[in-house]
Amino acid sequence: MPGRLGRMLLTVLFVAFVLFLYGPTLTIIVLSFQGENGGLTFPMNGVSVHWFGRLFEQQAVGDFGASISRSLLLAAMVTATTVVVSLAAGMAFRRRFPGSAWLFYLTIASLILPSLLVGLGIGLAFNRAEIDTNWWSSAFGAQLTWTLPFGLLIMLAVFNRFDRAWEEAARDLGASPWKSFWHVVLPIVAPSVIGIALFGFTLSFDEFARTLLTAGVDNTLPLEILGMTTTVTTPVLYALGTASTALSFAVIGVALLALWRAKARREAR
Amino acid sequence: MRDVELVAVTKRYGSALAVDGIDLAIPEGSYTCLLGPSGCGKTSTLRMIAGHEMVSEGEILLAGRNVTTLPPAQRGTAMMFQSYALFPHLSARDNVAFGLRMRGVAKAERLRRADEFLDLVHLGPLADRLPAQLSGGQQQRVALARALITEPRVLLLDEPLSALDPFLRAKMREELKRLQRELGISFIHVTHSQEEAMALADLAVVMDHGRIxxxxxxxxxxxxxxxxxxxxxxxxxxxxxxxxQAISIRTDRCRLDDGAEGPRHHGHVRAVEYLGAAMRIVVVAEDGTEAEAMLPDSTPPIALGEAATLTWNAADEHALAA
Structure with a gap:
């Protein structure tokens, strides 16, 4: 047990850490409720939801609506692909196959490479091949180099603890490989699969470095925000920050609720 | 008719030989224990009969039918796994009903049958529990019911009692024997415990280094x-x-020297264990050979290190093959 002084120091450190972590976000959330005549900085000039309303209007510079829809759609594509591919890869990696070690290192390498360079490389490659870069093609691929290794690592950890006897028991009881996957494997790993989906979604939704040089003419939301920080001079930017944070929390909340309800339903039977 | 017949069955993992050309005939409706130290090939043998391990060479016959290459569910066997392998997301009832569900039995019918089999293992009241909400012994009963519901001709049990505490183990042992007799099917039970094999088996198969x-x-x-x-x-x-020549002599046939005619083992006492109904002593001879004796509990106390001589009737000796 640390002494009184030690405990006090630890408390101070912890409070400082929490402030450091959430302070900036909180500042932006507070400022997004700036009054109609307020500016980008404190003091607050009244309180209003005026800037949230402005989100849905035509902007002088930038276009929230289109970039948000693009980012949401892209995040959905990335999430779906990440879930399917990492689940399949996790199952495949349970046994060694020719080249499995190399494939694994190759996958992890794309996690280690500097993200900006990955983006640059993909952008250049498209350029050399004279294919236009687009958020739904090159940026989609660039984001997968980020989410797939994460998904695979999680799946490897999950299947590491997965009792092979479950599948053998299913086979013993007459399940085909597909049925054993559907009725046994998938329900058991489902919580982790949902976790990977959430992970993939949030990673993609605010991905910046890899998308910057691969998104082509149409911006995703983070790119749009970057563009606007230099030109937009109203708290509408903060309102956007608050709204997208709320969206991320909403997605996580919905997923947790779904998990909780599935569990409750199972226990009620 | 034989329930199971193994003909020169061999299993290799790469260059390692796990099972070395074994032949075995298991009579109809019998309780067989595969017994041996770890790595002797008993579990590989069981898994090959189940179809969870492919045979490298040789053939497996079930009720006269060659099943060597058939998938597990088409063999007429059912397996109870050492870890029980209960599906953690399904209730006890749904676990038991799983085999019927895979065979396309209608829901009402399969749940009714599942309840019957849960009653058979005295778990009816706990049908709605998830595996995590059951004790080890209860989980094992669910696993047993789940394997039996497919009405196998042969039930394969992989170390079924090893995870239970000693009291439960003895109880479950009786229960297994009772079920086997009532159902009239063959049980093949893998164990490393000779006590378990003695208590249960009609046929005990001792294995070592992949051979019987x-x-x-x-x-x-x-x-x-x-x-x-x-x-x-x-x-x-x-x-x-x-x-x-090597000979064996049962430790319960050995006694302390009483002057009667017979072979002798001189030495000093290395260990004395009071076991309740009996007393176990270990006597080490000059040349280091050990022999032990199970003596009646009425034997007067013997001190460690004391000189002692064991004796027995020459007729009780059993000559061993080299």
């Missing part, structure tokens, strides 16, 4: 062990040398 060293009823194995390995592994025997 003796397959016989437990009484015969205990009274006439085929080799020094068998005598040592099943316990309750001293293995001693008679010139070039």
């Amino acid at each position: 060293v003796q397959a016989a009823p437990p009484r015969q194995i205990f009274e006439r062990p085929a080799s020094a390995f068998v005598a040592r592994f099943i316990g309750g025997h001293n293995v001693l040398a008679r010139g070039a």
